[in-house]
Amino acid sequence: xxxxxxxxALKALADPTRLKIIALLNTRSCxxxxxxxxxGISQPAVSKHMSRLKSAELVVExxxxxxVFYSINRERLKQVCCALENLPDCSHEFEKLAEQGRLxxxx
Amino acid sequence: xxxxxxxxALKALADPTRLKIIALLNTRSCxxxxxxxxxGISQPAVSKHMSRLKSAELVVExxxxxxVFYSINRERLKQVCCALENLPDCSHEFEKLAEQGRLxxxx
DNA sequence: CTTGTATATAACCATATAGTTATAATATTA
DNA sequence: TAATATTATAACTATATGGTTATATACAAG
Numbered sequence: 001x002x003x004x005x006x007x008x009a010l011k012a013l014a015d016p017t018r019l020k021i022i023a024l025l026n027t028r029s030c031x032x033x034x035x036x037x038x039x040g041i042s043q044p045a046v047s048k049h050m051s052r053l054k055s056a057e058l059v060v061e062x063x064x065x066x067x068v069f070y071s072i073n074r075e076r077l078k079q080v081c082c083a084l085e086n087l088p089d090c091s092h093e094f095e096k097l098a099e100q101g102r103l104x105x106x107x
Numbered sequence: 108x109x110x111x112x113x114x115x116a117l118k119a120l121a122d123p124t125r126l127k128i129i130a131l132l133n134t135r136s137c138x139x140x141x142x143x144x145x146x147g148i149s150q151p152a153v154s155k156h157m158s159r160l161k162s163a164e165l166v167v168e169x170x171x172x173x174x175v176f177y178s179i180n181r182e183r184l185k186q187v188c189c190a191l192e193n194l195p196d197c198s199h200e201f202e203k204l205a206e207q208g209r210l211x212x213x214x
Numbered sequence: 215c216t217t218g219t220a221t222a223t224a225a226c227c228a229t230a231t232a233g234t235t236a237t238a239a240t241a242t243t244a
Numbered sequence: 245t246a247a248t249a250t251t252a253t254a255a256c257t258a259t260a261t262g263g264t265t266a267t268a269t270a271c272a273a274g
Binding site: 041044048 | 262263270271272
């Protein structure tokens, strides 16, 4: 996963409400109307959070009658963790700097 | 690490520029004047990014003469990964919902 | 077909964010 | 001390974000 994609996924996670939603879904799938009383924010606010998490592929939705159940995408979450633990090598950037004589070699 | 603190740390990481800075520092410590030509943004912009990373304790600074070298705080980054991999248990929230008769038990 | 429940979307608002330029502060060097 | 280089801060701007209310859509049950 390149840094741009990783940053986008982290952005989806980098909000206290969405992060707790992910923690909740890690325990059990649930629907919007269950999340509303937990967070004390409006139903549209919860829907928007779910939409962001869905865009980041961190959750998947399944309609069951009038309810839409959201489940965590553990694969994706694992990918994010792995990407964070295995940051891309950037030596080439330092080589470029060296070529340009911009490398600061201190002491 | 509670979800609020984790969200704050993720926010610091959830930006393409800062994420790449972290990747660069993972290869080698460096100073602001080296980062400026890499990203092609202004020096104050880089300084602000470093300030955010420092606030999140993801980097530490060391002044060496006229330069300020920034190094990655691998411990902290590891903490973030671990926290993401071990999300807090939220069963109590579902128990509360059940008590309130708000749990949606579908099918 | 109408009513009620659940969810999504639209329009809006206040605040946060990532950049800019200008300037101040810190350290080196002549 | 004066001049130069590096970094940080201040003030500003445009855009993104997280919330709101109002409304539309989807499904279930009379």
